[in-house]
Amino acid sequence: MASRFPDNFFPSRPPLLNIVSKVVFILCLTVSVFIFGEHTAFSHQTKPDHQSGLQWHEWGQEAFDRAQVEDKLILLDLTAVWCHACHVMDQTTYADPKVMALLQTNFIPVRVDTDQRPDLEARYRKGGWPTTSLLLPTGEILFQANSLEPEVMLELLQEARLLYDSEKEDLRQQAAQLWNRVKDRRQTNQSPSGALHHSMARHSVEMMKKEFDFVNGGFRDHPKFFEPEAIQVALTYGFFENDVELINMGLTTLEKQVALLDPVWGGFYRYAEQADWSQPHFEKMLTVQAQNLHNYVRAFQFTGNTEFQYIAERIIDYVETFLFDHRTGQFFESQDADVRGQDGKTLVPGAEYFSWGTIHRMARGMPLVDRRMYTGSNADMAWAYLHAAQVLGKTELEERALKVLQRIMEERFDEEKGLAHGASNDSLQLYGMLSDHIRLGLALVEAFRATEDFTYLQHAEALAQVNQRLLEDTKGGGFFDLPHSSENLGLLNIPTKPARENIQAVRWYVDLFHLTGKDEYRSTAERTLQLIMGTPQLLPIALIGLAVDEWFRPPVHIAVVGMPDDNVTQALWKAGQRLYCPRKMVKMIHPQQGLLKWGEVTFPYEGRPAVFICTDQICLAPMYQAEGMSERLSELFTILRKPVL
Structure with missing residues (x-):
C-alpha cells in the first residue's frame, strides 16, 4: 500500500504530462479485459462516512x-468492511x-463495497484494498493507487x-478509442480451436514444483x-500419479500454514x-x-493423520460460533481484524487483540462480524460442510449444508435472471454473476x-442451462462474468471472460457430463477449455492443471450393490x-429395481451386499466388507499405471 508517491513518480517531466501517459497506459490495458479479467445501482442516496462526514455516492x-x-x-473508493487499511484511510485521509x-x-x-459488487472489483481493483481510482465522468480510469495519506491525496486531486x-478533449478521444477497440474485438471474435493434451497437467505440476518454498511451504515467497x-x-x-514429492509439498504447506490458525477461537486469518x-x-x-476446511479434510482422508482432522474441526468450531446464523441457517x-468503536475508530488492533486469551478478548469487545450473506461464499461453505460430513461422520454438517443450498435455490x-448475489433492505441484487452460478453449481x-438425491442434480442442470443462456459466448467459447445490460456503466460495458471462473466452469460442466452422460456438457467444457x-493471458497454474487432469481422467466408480x-x-x-479418491462417484444399486447397471457395466448379485471398484476401462472383483477397500483401490491404480505395450 502506497503511503506517498515514489521518487520517480514524475520523472523529468511536468506532473500533468506524466499523468497523461498514465492514462494512455490504463486505457489500453483495459481492452485486454475483453478476453480475460483478473480475477446497477442499489440506491440513489448519498451515504455519509460516519468517521468524517464525507458524502459518498452509490455506484x-x-x-x-x-x-x-x-x-x-x-x-472511486473500492473498500471492504474487513479491510484494515480502508479503516485507517477513513480515519486519516477522508477525515482531513x-x-x-x-x-x-x-x-x-x-x-463501493467489493463484497457486495464483485463485478466492479473485477474491473476496477488494482492490487489490494483499498483501491483509489480517479475516473473520467464516463467511468474510464485516469489514475489508480491504493492507500494514500492526506497530503498525497491532496496533491493527486x-x-x-x-x-x-x-x-x-484528448482524454475523451482516448476513451472513445477504447470503446472502438472493444467494438472491433466483439466483431472479430473467433471460435476456439486447438488440441488439448493431458501433458498440460504435468506441465502445470512441474511449474508448481519450481515455485515451491522448501523451507516454509507454499508456492510463493511473500x-x-x-x-x-x-x-x-x-x-x-x-495420488493418481504416485508422485510422493508432490504429495509432500502439499502436506508440508498444510503443516506450515497452521501459523495462521487462531489458537484460541480457531479459524484462519486471511x-x-x-x-x-x-x-x-x-x-x-x-x-x-471453506477452502481450508476442504484441504485439511482431504489431508486427513488421504493420510489418516488426526492432526489434520483436529485443524478441520477447529475451523468448524470457529464457523459455527462466529459465522453461522442459527436463526436462518x-x-x-467475514470478521474484521480490529475492535472498533461505534464511530469506526480502531480501539484495539488485531495484532494485539488476537494475542490475548478468550476472557481478555471478550472483556474488550469483539471484532465486527459482517452479517451479510452472499450466494457464492455460502455455496463454498456448504460444499466444504458436505465433504467434512462424509469424512468426519458429522451428519449435522450435511443437514446444515443441504438447508443452505435449498434456501438459495x-x-x-x-430462471430468467439467474442467481442473486446478495440482498439489501430485503431486496435481492446483482443477478446472473458467473462466479455465483459456478460455486453453487x-x-x-x-x-x-x-445423498444420491436427484433433486440436487436437477437443480445443478437447471442452473447450468440458465448460465449458458445468460453468459455463454456461443461463438467465441467460454463465459462472460455478467449478463450484458444497457444499464451498465463505465467499464462494466467491457465484456469480460475471467480466467479463474472459466476454468471452474470447465470443472463443473465436466462433472455434469460424468453424472448425466449428456454430451452437450462435455462440448461446453471443451470449448471453454480450448x-x-x-x-x-497468465493463467492460475494450479487450477488449470486440475481442470486439464479432470478433463482427461475419468472418475473412479464405486458401485455398492445391496439392499439399502x-x-x-x-x-x-x-x-x-x-x-x-478425488472426484470418485459412489452409487448404491438396489438389486430388486431393474438392471444392475452403471453405464455400460452390469454387476452380478449373489444375494449379499458387495462393492465394485471400476473405471471406464476395467472393473475389479467384488468385495464384501469395508476393510481393505483402500488396498483394492491401490490395486486398481497399479494396473492403470502399467505402460500399454
Whole structure:
C-alpha cells in the first residue's frame, strides 16, 4: 500500500504530462479485459462516512449523471468492511478537512463495497484494498493507487483536476478509442480451436514444483496467501500419479500454514506478510475457512493423520460460533481484524487483540462480524460442510449444508435472471454473476454425490442451462462474468471472460457430463477449455492443471450393490464415501429395481451386499466388507499405471 508517491513518480517531466501517459497506459490495458479479467445501482442516496462526514455516492446512474452534468472527475473508493487499511484511510485521509472540501466541491466521490459488487472489483481493483481510482465522468480510469495519506491525496486531486481541465478533449478521444477497440474485438471474435493434451497437467505440476518454498511451504515467497488449488493439485495429482514429492509439498504447506490458525477461537486469518507465515492480517473470511476446511479434510482422508482432522474441526468450531446464523441457517461473510468503536475508530488492533486469551478478548469487545450473506461464499461453505460430513461422520454438517443450498435455490434463483448475489433492505441484487452460478453449481453436484438425491442434480442442470443462456459466448467459447445490460456503466460495458471462473466452469460442466452422460456438457467444457488454453493471458497454474487432469481422467466408480436398509450395504456405502479418491462417484444399486447397471457395466448379485471398484476401462472383483477397500483401490491404480505395450 502506497503511503506517498515514489521518487520517480514524475520523472523529468511536468506532473500533468506524466499523468497523461498514465492514462494512455490504463486505457489500453483495459481492452485486454475483453478476453480475460483478473480475477446497477442499489440506491440513489448519498451515504455519509460516519468517521468524517464525507458524502459518498452509490455506484449508479445518479452519480454518473451528476459527474457528466457538472463535468467532474469521479473518485472511486473500492473498500471492504474487513479491510484494515480502508479503516485507517477513513480515519486519516477522508477525515482531513482539506481533502473533504476538495472532494465535495470538485469531484464526485463514489464508494463501493467489493463484497457486495464483485463485478466492479473485477474491473476496477488494482492490487489490494483499498483501491483509489480517479475516473473520467464516463467511468474510464485516469489514475489508480491504493492507500494514500492526506497530503498525497491532496496533491493527486489538485493535479488531476488541472490535468482534466487542460487535456479534456484528448482524454475523451482516448476513451472513445477504447470503446472502438472493444467494438472491433466483439466483431472479430473467433471460435476456439486447438488440441488439448493431458501433458498440460504435468506441465502445470512441474511449474508448481519450481515455485515451491522448501523451507516454509507454499508456492510463493511473500506475502504468503493461501493457495487451495495448489494443495489440491499436490494431493490429487500426486495420488493418481504416485508422485510422493508432490504429495509432500502439499502436506508440508498444510503443516506450515497452521501459523495462521487462531489458537484460541480457531479459524484462519486471511494472509501473512512474511514468507514464514508471520505478521498475519487478522481478518477472517468465510471463503478462506471453506477452502481450508476442504484441504485439511482431504489431508486427513488421504493420510489418516488426526492432526489434520483436529485443524478441520477447529475451523468448524470457529464457523459455527462466529459465522453461522442459527436463526436462518446461513453463513455470515467475514470478521474484521480490529475492535472498533461505534464511530469506526480502531480501539484495539488485531495484532494485539488476537494475542490475548478468550476472557481478555471478550472483556474488550469483539471484532465486527459482517452479517451479510452472499450466494457464492455460502455455496463454498456448504460444499466444504458436505465433504467434512462424509469424512468426519458429522451428519449435522450435511443437514446444515443441504438447508443452505435449498434456501438459495428457493429464494435467490430466478430462471430468467439467474442467481442473486446478495440482498439489501430485503431486496435481492446483482443477478446472473458467473462466479455465483459456478460455486453453487459445484456445491449442488457435491450434494448429489453425497445423498444420491436427484433433486440436487436437477437443480445443478437447471442452473447450468440458465448460465449458458445468460453468459455463454456461443461463438467465441467460454463465459462472460455478467449478463450484458444497457444499464451498465463505465467499464462494466467491457465484456469480460475471467480466467479463474472459466476454468471452474470447465470443472463443473465436466462433472455434469460424468453424472448425466449428456454430451452437450462435455462440448461446453471443451470449448471453454480450448479458449482458456489459447489465451495469451497468465493463467492460475494450479487450477488449470486440475481442470486439464479432470478433463482427461475419468472418475473412479464405486458401485455398492445391496439392499439399502442392510447394515452391510450401509457400511460399504459409508466406507466408499470416506475413501480418498478425488472426484470418485459412489452409487448404491438396489438389486430388486431393474438392471444392475452403471453405464455400460452390469454387476452380478449373489444375494449379499458387495462393492465394485471400476473405471471406464476395467472393473475389479467384488468385495464384501469395508476393510481393505483402500488396498483394492491401490490395486486398481497399479494396473492403470502399467505402460500399454
